[in-house]
Amino acid sequence: MGRVIAVANQKGGVGKTTTAINLAASFAAAEVNTLLVDCDPQSNATSGLGFVKDPERVSSYHLLMGAATAEEALLTTELEQLWLIPSHKNLIGANIELVDAESREFRMREALAPLRDRFQFIVLDCPPALDLLTLNALVAADAVLIPMQGEYFALEGISELLDTIERIRAALNPELAIEGVVLTMFDERTNLAQQVKTELKTFFGEKLCTTTIPRNIRLAEAPSHGKAALEYDPRSKGAESYIKLAKEIIERQVASGQIQTAVMSEAVVEPEAFAELITTEDTGEQRGNQEAGVEEMPAKDDMDKTA
Ligand code: ATP
Numbered sequence: 001m002g003r004v005i006a007v008a009n010q011k012g013g014v015g016k017t018t019t020a021i022n023l024a025a026s027f028a029a030a031e032v033n034t035l036l037v038d039c040d041p042q043s044n045a046t047s048g049l050g051f052v053k054d055p056e057r058v059s060s061y062h063l064l065m066g067a068a069t070a071e072e073a074l075l076t077t078e079l080e081q082l083w084l085i086p087s088h089k090n091l092i093g094a095n096i097e098l099v100d101a102e103s104r105e106f107r108m109r110e111a112l113a114p115l116r117d118r119f120q121f122i123v124l125d126c127p128p129a130l131d132l133l134t135l136n137a138l139v140a141a142d143a144v145l146i147p148m149q150g151e152y153f154a155l156e157g158i159s160e161l162l163d164t165i166e167r168i169r170a171a172l173n174p175e176l177a178i179e180g181v182v183l184t185m186f187d188e189r190t191n192l193a194q195q196v197k198t199e200l201k202t203f204f205g206e207k208l209c210t211t212t213i214p215r216n217i218r219l220a221e222a223p224s225h226g227k228a229a230l231e232y233d234p235r236s237k238g239a240e241s242y243i244k245l246a247k248e249i250i251e252r253q254v255a256s257g258q259i260q261t262a263v264m265s266e267a268v269v270e271p272e273a274f275a276e277l278i279t280t281e282d283t284g285e286q287r288g289n290q291e292a293g294v295e296e297m298p299a300k301d302d303m304d305k306t307a
């Protein structure tokens with residue numbers, strides 16, 4: 001069974017999508033099958049991986065409405081072991097259309113269930129709201145990763161998020177864990193950033209990830225090229241920091257016995273192996289795949305071979 005991680009914080013612009021894309025890409029670069037699910041009508045994770053808007057394409061909206069299976073929504077990406085379930089702005093309608101629907105909070109969980117054993121990691125990018133879409137992601141998840149910007153008001157609104165997590169545990173998903181809190185756009189040279197970090201450490205203890213994500217222009221540029229930072233500029237501080245975060249999350253999982261895979265301990269736990277992976281140059285094969293259109297769905301046989 002893979003691990004489902006929802007990247008959530010109802011505060012806007014804190015780095016959820018940047019974290020979801022680059023964390024998922026880093027898992028995939030470590031040679032484990034990874035699925036990124038765009039649960040936000042803004043569709044930034046979808047466009048950030050190079051997919052143009054297409055209302056006809058099967059997307060997370062169809063999953064929530066029960067109009068398509070997750071299998072039908074899968075898209076391959078430029079990264080061999082990364083798949084995407086895209087979203088479209090029509091997803092905003094699901095919030096309203098599902099108001100009276102039965103088991104409306106379980107739609108995503110049920111849709112992803114048949115895929116869970118095919119992916120080591122499933123990463124869900126949430127919208128900046130504690131709405132039915134985020135609720136669906138948190139019910140589908142094993143754990144929530146909370147990106148927080150290293151700024152004065154970082155903790156504002158966090159009690160609301162923690163209350164929501166508590167309520168979900170009590171009523172809908174008792175197993176929901178906090179994967180961690182990750183500081184984003186972090187400038188460790190400033191006193192303010194250090195103060196915020198100390199404050200968060202006091203508040204979250206071990207849940208605060210050791211890895212921090214610096215403010216890095218490559219992370220902001222990469223989505224406009226439809227690429228994860230590790231494809232766009234693998235040597236950038238931004239790409240490196242997300243690889244480090246992926247490694248930290250994997251190591252925690254291995255330590256707690258939640259996952260055991262030979263591939264992970266070889267490819268990820270060894271930094272040299274990881275460095276080798278991310279410096280591998282674009283192959284003709286990959287470019288071919290790109291030209292042929294990255295939107296083709298993977299045949300089930302292909303998926304099984306790499307599982
Ligand atoms: P929303 O709440 O709207 O979904 P979000 O929480 O998903 O936003 P992002 O879209 O990831 O946040 O980031 C907000 C903006 O900040 C984007 O323009 C992104 O490129 C930029 N950004 C995020 N992280 C970094 C970083 N570490 N360094 C530089 N720019 C960043």
Ligand code: MG
Pocket residue numbers: 016017018040042044126127
């Ligand atoms: Mg976002």
